[in-house]
Amino acid sequence: MDRSSSHAEAAPSTGTTLVACVYNGGVVLGADGRVSIGNYITNRASNKIAPLADSIFLCRSGSAPDTQIVSDNVRHYLAQMTAESGEEPTVQMAAKLAQMISYNNKHLMAAMLVVGWDKHEGGSVYGAPIGGTLSKEKWSTDGSGSTYIWGFCDSEFRDNMTREEAEQWAINALALAMARDASSGGSVRIITCNAEGVHHRYVWGHEVPQALDDLPYPSGPPPLGGPAGMVLG
Amino acid sequence: MSGIGTGYDLSSTTYSPDGKVFQTEYAQKSVDNSSTVLGLKCKDGVVLACEKLVLSKLLVEGSNRRIHNIDRHVGVAVAGLAPDGRMIANRAWDEAASYKRVYGEPIPGHVLCERVGSYVHLFNLYWSLRPYGATILLAAYDKNGPALYAVDPSGTSLRYFGTAVGKGRQAAKNEIEKLKLAEMTCREAVVEAVKILHKVHDEDGKKFELEVSWVCEESGKEHQRVPADLLADAERQAKAALEDSDMDD
Numbered sequence: 001m002d003r004s005s006s007h008a009e010a011a012p013s014t015g016t017t018l019v020a021c022v023y024n025g026g027v028v029l030g031a032d033g034r035v036s037i038g039n040y041i042t043n044r045a046s047n048k049i050a051p052l053a054d055s056i057f058l059c060r061s062g063s064a065p066d067t068q069i070v071s072d073n074v075r076h077y078l079a080q081m082t083a084e085s086g087e088e089p090t091v092q093m094a095a096k097l098a099q100m101i102s103y104n105n106k107h108l109m110a111a112m113l114v115v116g117w118d119k120h121e122g123g124s125v126y127g128a129p130i131g132g133t134l135s136k137e138k139w140s141t142d143g144s145g146s147t148y149i150w151g152f153c154d155s156e157f158r159d160n161m162t163r164e165e166a167e168q169w170a171i172n173a174l175a176l177a178m179a180r181d182a183s184s185g186g187s188v189r190i191i192t193c194n195a196e197g198v199h200h201r202y203v204w205g206h207e208v209p210q211a212l213d214d215l216p217y218p219s220g221p222p223p224l225g226g227p228a229g230m231v232l233g
Numbered sequence: 234m235s236g237i238g239t240g241y242d243l244s245s246t247t248y249s250p251d252g253k254v255f256q257t258e259y260a261q262k263s264v265d266n267s268s269t270v271l272g273l274k275c276k277d278g279v280v281l282a283c284e285k286l287v288l289s290k291l292l293v294e295g296s297n298r299r300i301h302n303i304d305r306h307v308g309v310a311v312a313g314l315a316p317d318g319r320m321i322a323n324r325a326w327d328e329a330a331s332y333k334r335v336y337g338e339p340i341p342g343h344v345l346c347e348r349v350g351s352y353v354h355l356f357n358l359y360w361s362l363r364p365y366g367a368t369i370l371l372a373a374y375d376k377n378g379p380a381l382y383a384v385d386p387s388g389t390s391l392r393y394f395g396t397a398v399g400k401g402r403q404a405a406k407n408e409i410e411k412l413k414l415a416e417m418t419c420r421e422a423v424v425e426a427v428k429i430l431h432k433v434h435d436e437d438g439k440k441f442e443l444e445v446s447w448v449c450e451e452s453g454k455e456h457q458r459v460p461a462d463l464l465a466d467a468e469r470q471a472k473a474a475l476e477d478s479d480m481d482d
Contacts, residue, residue: 081336085344087377096337120376134337 015183017145023166026194027123033186056116061143095126103132117193145177145184179211260386263366264313278449279372308456313367342373346382354388401433419449427467
C-alpha cells in the first residue's frame with residue numbers, strides 16, 4: 001500500500017468561505033459547502049452554519065470538531081439563559097459566550113462568525129477569530145477562502161443595502177472565493193434574519209454565479225441512464 | 234398582635250401548626266421596625282429614598298450608607314439590619330459582575346432580582362443560618378427600561394411601581410398611591426419622595442438625614458446619588474409643604 005500520501009490519516013479540512021453582513025432591516029450570512037481531505041471532497045454540500053437560537057447562527061471554520069463543540073456549548077448556555085430570563089437571547093450574548101470559550105481554551109482552533117437578529121440591536125455581525133477576539137462589525141468574512149475576497153467585500157459593501165442587494169453581495173463574494181480557493185466550493189447556503197424571522201436559501205452548485213471562464217455546469221440534472229446512455233440494472 | 238411562636242419559633246426549619254415559619258416572620262419584623270425606605274418607578278427611571286436617623290452628633294454626615302451601587306445601571310437601598318443588607322448588596326454585586334463577564338451585557342433587572350431572591354431564600358432553609366433581617370429595594374435600568382423590585386427576608390422578589398418598607402410604610406404607601414407615577418419624571422419624583430419621607434417621619438424630634446438616589450434618563454441611565462442642588466430644593470419644598478399643612482390644622 002502506498003503510504004507516501006497521508007490522506008487517509010489526515011483530518012477533514014473545513015477549508016471554507018464564510019461571509020455575513022448587516023443590511024437595512026436585518027442580517028445576511030452565507031457559507032460554502034465543501035469539506036475535503038486533500039484532493040478528495042468528502043462532502044460537497046455540508047452545512048457549516050449552526051443554529052444557536054431561533055434567530056442566531058454560528059458560521060464555522062477552522063477545526064471541524066472544535067467548532068462543533070463550541071457551537072454545542074454556546075447553544076446550551078444560551079438555552080439555559082433563555083429559561084432563566086424568559087427572554088430571547090441577544091446576538092451579543094451568543095457572541096460573548098463563543099468568545100469566552102475560545103479565549104479560555106486556547107488550544108481550540110475555532111474561527112467563527114456569530115450572526116443573527118434580536119429585537120434590541122436588529123441585525124448584528126460579530127467576528128470571533130481564533131484566540132478569543134470579539135469584534136462587532138457591519139460585515140465580516142472568515143475561512144480559507146476569505147483571503148481572496150477581502151478586497152471585493154471592502155469595495156462592494158454599502159451601508160443600508162436592501163435585503164436583495166445584501167444577499168447578492170454574499171452570493172457574489174462566496175462565488176469569487178469558491179472560484180479561487182480549492183478548499184471552498186460546491187454549493188452555497190444563505191440565511192437571512194430579520195424581524196419577520198429566519199429565511200433559508202440554498203444555491204445549487206450549478207446556480208452559483210460563474211466567477212471565471214470555467215466550463216459552465218450543464219443545465220439541470222443528467223437524464224436517467226446517464227449522458228452516455230449508460231444502461232442501468 | 235404578633236403571633237407568639239412558643240416553641241415553633243426557635244428554628245427556621247420548624248413550621249408552626251398554622252403553616253408559618255416564625256423565624257422568617259421575625260426577620261420581617263426587623264425590617265418593619267427600621268427607618269422608612271421607599272422606591273418610585275416613574276416614566277423615565279427609578280428613585281430610591283432612605284430616611285436615616287442620626288444616632289449621634291459624632292457621626293460624619295453621610296455615614297451609615299444605606300444605598301449601594303451594584304453595577305452602573307443598578308442600585309439597591311437597604312431597610313432593616315444594615316450589615317445584613319450589605320451582605321445581600323455584595324451578593325448582588327457578585328451576580329452582576331459574573332453575569333457581565335460571561336454574557337457580555339449588563340445584568341437585566343429581573344434576572345438580578347431573582348438571583349438575589351434565591352440567595353436570600355437560602356437563608357430560610359437551614360438550621361445553621363438565620364434569615365437576613367433586611368429588605369432591599371432594587372432599582373435597575375436595563376435594555377428593557379427602568380424597573381423597581383423589592384426582595385424581602387423570605388426571598389420573595391416582586392416588581393413594583395412604587396413601594397415603601399420600614400416604620401412609616403403604611404403612611405408612605407398611602408401617599409404613593411396618590412401619585413401619578415407613570416406621568417412623572419424622576420426629577421419630579423425626587424421631590425415627591427422627599428416630601429413623603431418628611432411627612433411620615435416620626436415627630437419625636439430626632440434628627441434625620443435623607444439618602445436619595447436615582448437611575449434615569451437624566452442620569453445617563455446610571456445609578457447615582459441625586460444632585461445636591463435637587464436634593465436641597467426637594468427638602469425645601471418638603472418643609473414648606475409640612476408647614477402649610479401644620480397651618481391648616
